[in-house]
Amino acid sequence: MRSESPRSPSDPPVVKRPRNAEATREAILRSAVEAFTRVGYDAAGVRDIARDAGVTAMLVNRYFGSKERLFAECVDVAFAPRTVVTDDPATLSRDIARSLVERTGPEADHLSPFLLMLRSAPNPRTAEIARDGIERHVQRELAQMLTGDQAGERSALALSVIAGVWLMRKVLGTTALVEADADDLARRLEEVLRVVLEDPDRP
Structure with a gap:
């Protein structure tokens, strides 16, 4: 087995970048809202949503559990803010x-x-x-x-x-x-x- 070469003092430090869970979740939701709005629930694929969000389909399922639950959260994201109804x-x-x-x-x-x-x-x-x-x-x-x-x-x-x-x-x-x-x-x-x-x- 080949051993790894020792690091040189001049090498840049290795920085492990933690996954920003909230940012990842928001990216998936944005991609899903776009997809469901553009083509509807049945035609929108989880793989396509994942690709546009820059993640894997497995990660989409890990965050949301299912396509149906993802859609339900997209509905909340879309309908919670007021679009034409004001507050006066x-x-x-x-x-x-x-x-x-x-x-x-x-x-x-x-x-x-x-x-x-x-x-x-x-x-x-x-x-x-x-x-x-x-x-x-x-x-x-x-x-x-x-x-x-x-x-x-x-x-x-x-x-x-x-x-x-x-x-x-x-x-x-x-x-x-x-x-x-x-x-x-x-x-x-x-x-x-x-x-x-x-x-x-x-x-």
Whole structure:
């Protein structure tokens, strides 16, 4: 057996670099959100997610246990931050309308929670996970800002309006909505959302 050559005093010191577990986990999540948003749950492969994150598929499984659990964490990552729902009840309809128009514009980022939901909806299990994420995060938070009865129902209805606009304007690219004046579109959306979100019993 050949022995290792003795180290020279002039050799640089050997530094063992510890794996940054949190950074690795975040890299995997970013890669997975990108993949699930781009092609949906069924078409996204763990090996591809691992490759884009710079790790092995074995490491992905070590951190998340399964592809389904990885998707569930991606849903939490995607839906926990607010994208179009703001936190001021007094200007809620106006703020959501303006933010929605901005987020569905031609130059807007494609990595939206809506697309993550839409492209994974054909799988019954991931549709269930996405629904749970929506209800635990944005739907509940929006309902808590509303006054009056049936806040949960009104919150879900408002999210349905948001999802419909997102689908028609950003995904399908409906000509009338894409070419509409942004300020005019936001004003019309504000009127629709006000009907849904405001307390119907408020004088």
